[in-house]
Each structure stands twice: as C-alpha cells, then as structure tokens.
Amino acid sequence: MDGCSLVAKDLACLRGDRLLFRRLSLSLASGEALQVAGPNGTGKSSLIRILAGLLRPFAGTVERDGAIALLNERPALDEYLPLGHALGFWQTIDGPGAAVDRLGLADLLDVPVRYLSTGQRKRAALARLIGQRAPVWLLDEPLNGLDIDAAADCQRLVAEHCGDGGIAIVASHQPFTLPGGKLAIADYAP
C-alpha cells in the first residue's frame, strides 16, 4: 500500500445553483488520515464523491495514486440474497477474503440482506470495503447506525489501515478517533 497518495487542489463544488465550498485543497500521503467535519448540507458527501471521481468538481483537480474504496449510504449488496452470497459477488471481483469474522457477521451469512438492520448493513458494507483491499478509503458517515462496539471496531479498522500505509478520509459529524487531522468544511463555505 506504500506510495499511494491523494491530492486535491482548489476544489469547488456547485450543487444546483448553490456553491457548497470553494478553494478546498488537501494532500494525503501513505499512512495519513483526515476527518472531514461539518454540519449537514455543507458538502461532505459531495466532497467524498468528488475525491472518488464519481462527481465532477465545479473547479479544481484531484490526483489519485492508488485504487479507491468507497463506503457510503449505498451498501451495493443485493437485497434479496443471503449476506454471504451478496458479499460473494464482490469477492469474485475483488478476490477472496472479507473480514466477516472481525465485524461479527459470521452468524448473519444466511440472512437475506433485506432483513438486516441499518447497523448490520453498515458492517456488511465495511466487510465489502475491506475485501477490496484498496489503499485509499473514502468513508461517508461510517458510524451511522453502528452500536458502540461496532463503532469502536470501525475506528480500529481505519487506524490499522493507516498503520499499514493506507489513506483514509472520513466524513462524519460524529467524533471519530483518527490518526490524523481534521478539516472543517464550513471554513471553505463561500
């Protein structure tokens, strides 16, 4: 995972006719992490999607070195399939080995995804994210719906990922223990 980097210069984001933020720059090298904090509607999710390359910035550039893994409110797991099969689809693409045991999902593998609770879905999406083994993690509100233990697990996983030389950017309005700095997106509001 060494040698990955994520550099954004002078980003601006326009949604509809509203400018959410402007002149936002950030630079992360291998092993670094950043929490993006701010109230609802200030553009945290948009920033994550811009960094992932799924949304075009209104201005500015993003340079990515290394594969991107994204965790947001869309788990990308088939609702009607048992969790094991739904994760299995991503394993056929990403290669075997999702962190099913670590996340307490072992007992849920036979349960169809549509019967899982919000927190269980989030944990399943985390397992998918880990299975991708991408060096750059972009997490959009990863703690939503997670109980205290799972939230601690999630923060530990992110810390381990950075310890292994990965990059993590976490957009969250909740406190999130990270081995890195904090970016208040409200500072970049026009």
Added chain:
Amino acid sequence: MSPLLAILKRDLALLLPGGRRGGTLLPLLFFLAVTVLYPFAVGPDAPLLARTGGGVIWVAALLAAILPLDRLVAPDLEQGFFDQWALRGIAEEAVIALRVLAHWLSFGPPLMIAALPAAALLGIDGPTLRTVELGLLVGTPGLAAIGVTIAALTVSLRSGAAMAGLLLIPLAVPILIFGAGSLSTGGEGGLALTAAISLLLVAMAPFAGGAAIRAAREG
C-alpha cells in the same frame, strides 16, 4: 473469475425466469393474454385471424418488452452498484452491454417459445410461423437494446417507468415495420432489414446507456 463474467452471472440470476428482478413470466403471460384476447375481439373469422395474426404477435411482443423496463437499471444505480463498478475501473459501457445480453436472454427466447401457442390460437400456418419466429429472433435483440438504453436514460426521472414506455414505442417502430412487414412481402428482405436495424441498435446501446448512467450519477 473475471469481473465481467461475475457481472453477467449476476445479471442472469436477476433477470432470467425465477430471478428477483425479471418478472420474466409476467411479460410472457401478457404476450399470451394479448394473443388470446385478439380472436375474441375480432370474432371467429379464421382467414382474417390468419392474415393479421403475425402482426398481432409482433405488437404483443413489443408491448411485452416494455413491462420489465423500470427494473432493468434503476435498482443498481440506487443501491450503489454502478458507483462501486466505476471505482473498480469497470466501464459503464461494458456493464450495459452485458445487461442487453442478459435482458435479451430473459425475454427473447421465451417469447419465441410463447409464439408457438399464440400462432396456434390465431391459426397461423407453417411458413408464416417460420417467418414470425425468424423475425422475432433477429428483432428481439434490437428491442432489448432499446429497452436497456431507455431504462438507463430514464433512470433518474421520478415517473421513469411511464416515460420509458412512451419512449420505447417510437424507437421500436422501425423494427415493427420491417419485422411485421416481412410477413406480407413473404420474407427475406424484411428479415434482413429487421436484422440490420437490430444490429445498429445493439451497437449503439452500450454507448448511449453508458453516457446516460454517467449523467445520472452527476445529477
């Protein structure tokens, strides 16, 4: 297993009969329902039924192709599958091309089989049935391509399903004209033109659909 093979396998599991998203049986029953109702509507006039039956089969096939449109692309965008594929460098064009193939397999061949009892109900003779079947064989891939393209184009519209049906009809008219036309002129030329249009639509669908998915993601 390569990513594209995995995606095709998933598409087929979703769309083929018994899959969660296809409802393949529904278009098929709809198709048969139309062909059953038609003789009731025009009366027991055997020569008239035999003469117009091929056209009725074509219209019924076209209408049946509209039914599954709203489930073809939209759920994958809502659930984030297209985002995850894009992050893994899998082109939207490739995904749409596979979706066309899976969609065709889910309704083309079943429709050709259902055309057999339909032809019996309408009293269509052997040679005409052969032309109908060949026409469906070369025409339904085009219908599948239009269907997936329109499903991708209307993916972010709130009333997407209704709009998709309205959009499909004018685009499908050329296939209908040549496909059903091959019945009255007795054949080869009409089939060849149906195949040509079908091929063109299949070739365009991945690019139009891929661009539509990317546009929907920006929205």
